[in-house]
Amino acid sequence: EVQLVESGGGLVQPGGSLRLSCAASGFTFSSYEMNWVRQAPGKGLEWVSYISSSGSTIYYADSVKGRFTISRDNAKNSLYLQMNSLRAEDTAVYYCARPDQIRVDYYYYYYMDVWGKGTTVTVSS
Amino acid sequence: DIQMTQSPSSLSASVGDRVTITCRASQSISSYLNWYQQKPGKAPKLLIYAASSLQSGVPSRFSGSGSGTDFTLTISSLQPEDFATYYCQQSYSTPRITFGQGTRLEIK
Numbered sequence: 001e002v003q004l005v006e007s008g009g010g011l012v013q014p015g016g017s018l019r020l021s022c023a024a025s026g027f028t029f030s031s032y033e034m035n036w037v038r039q040a041p042g043k044g045l046e047w048v049s050y051i052s053s054s055g056s057t058i059y060y061a062d063s064v065k066g067r068f069t070i071s072r073d074n075a076k077n078s079l080y081l082q083m084n085s086l087r088a089e090d091t092a093v094y095y096c097a098r099p100d101q102i103r104v105d106y107y108y109y110y111y112m113d114v115w116g117k118g119t120t121v122t123v124s125s
Numbered sequence: 126d127i128q129m130t131q132s133p134s135s136l137s138a139s140v141g142d143r144v145t146i147t148c149r150a151s152q153s154i155s156s157y158l159n160w161y162q163q164k165p166g167k168a169p170k171l172l173i174y175a176a177s178s179l180q181s182g183v184p185s186r187f188s189g190s191g192s193g194t195d196f197t198l199t200i201s202s203l204q205p206e207d208f209a210t211y212y213c214q215q216s217y218s219t220p221r222i223t224f225g226q227g228t229r230l231e232i233k
Contacts, residue, residue, distance in 0.1 A: 035220065044227045045161075045169065045212055050220035059220050095168055099220075102175065109175035110216040111159045115168035 002026035002114050004096050009119030016086050016123070022079040022096030022116055030074035033099050035112065036081050038092035038121075048094070049081065064090075086123045093118040127151055127215050131225035137233040142203045146228045148196045148213035157217035160189055160198045163227075164209045172211075173198065208232050 008020040022034070036048040049070040050059040058070055069082040079096050098114040128151035138144050148158065156176040161169035171180045173189035176196055186201040200207055213225040 033220070035222075045163075045214075045224040047220075047222045047224070061221075102178075104175060104178075107155075109157060109178075110219045110222075111171055111174040111180075112161075112169075112214075113171045113174075113180065115170075117168055 002098075004098065004114055004116035006094060006096055006116040006119035009094065009121045011122045011124065012086055013125050014087060014123055017082070017084045018086065018121060020081040020083065020094055020119055020121070022081075024077045024079065024098075027098075027114075029072075029077040034072065034079045035097045035099055036070060036079075037095045037097050037112075037115075038090075039095070039118075040089070040092045043092075046092075051079070083121070086121075088123050091121060091123045093120050126221065127154060127218050127223055129213055129215055129223050129225040131211075131213055131228050133228060134226065135229040135231065137231045138203055139233045140203050140205055144200045144203055144230065146198045146211055146213075146230075148191075148198070148225050150194045150196075150215055150217075153193045154215045154217035156192045157215055157219075158189070158191065158196045159214045159216060160187075161212045161214065162207075162209045163212065169212065203230075205232075 003025045005023045012018050035050050051070045055072050067085045071080045095118045096116045097112040099112050101108045101110045130149045132147045158176045160173040163169045177189045188199045210227045210229045212227050
């Protein structure tokens with residue numbers, strides 16, 4: 001069974017740090033790009049960060065750039081998100097999500113077809 | 126960034142109704158549009174990709190259409206399990222994807 005399982009969430013004070021993990025199973029993790037997506041309480045979905053299959057290409061949303069670091073260990077089938085200088089507005093459920101793509105004619109269409117159940121991060125004093 | 130705007134933000138409907146949700150992009154995104162369903166306390170689930178392609182295992186009462194800037198998700202006959210929140214998402218600017226704000230579908 002294809003599965004993603006997040007862990008590492010919790011309560012942290014403003015300015016603190018937290019490291020999230022996402023364990024992948026049931027597919028060849030090293031062949032897939034990966035994303036982190038978050039959802040603040042009662043709000044919509046927000047893309048946070050992307051990492052290529054090799055880890056050589058990384059992108060961040062402006063809201064977390066300079067504070068969060070995405071990484072992966074393909075030997076351990078794991079994705080990580082190091083979160084520093086946390087703010088109240090970082091409070092959210094954090095999902096890891098596996099993107100995939102399909103070719104139709106000459107075009108590649110990209111979507112996220114596997115999601116973890118999420119881990120909750122609460123930033124509060 | 127490409128902004129995605131859904132309408133309505135919330136919708137009340139009855140079992141058996143036909144429902145349409147609209148998503149508009151701030152610029153043309155061709156057919157790089159996906160739809161997700163999310164139930165309370167659960168992760169999003171992919172329904173439609175490439176604007177109109179049904180994800181494997183998704184009931185055929187769900188359909189998507191549109192291209193350019195205007196897209197629709199239609200549920201032909203609402204079932205009790207369809208009451209959820211729906212999100213559109215553009216993949217034109219992959220990997221910097223963006224989501225609509227969501228449409229909450231409630232039971233009338």
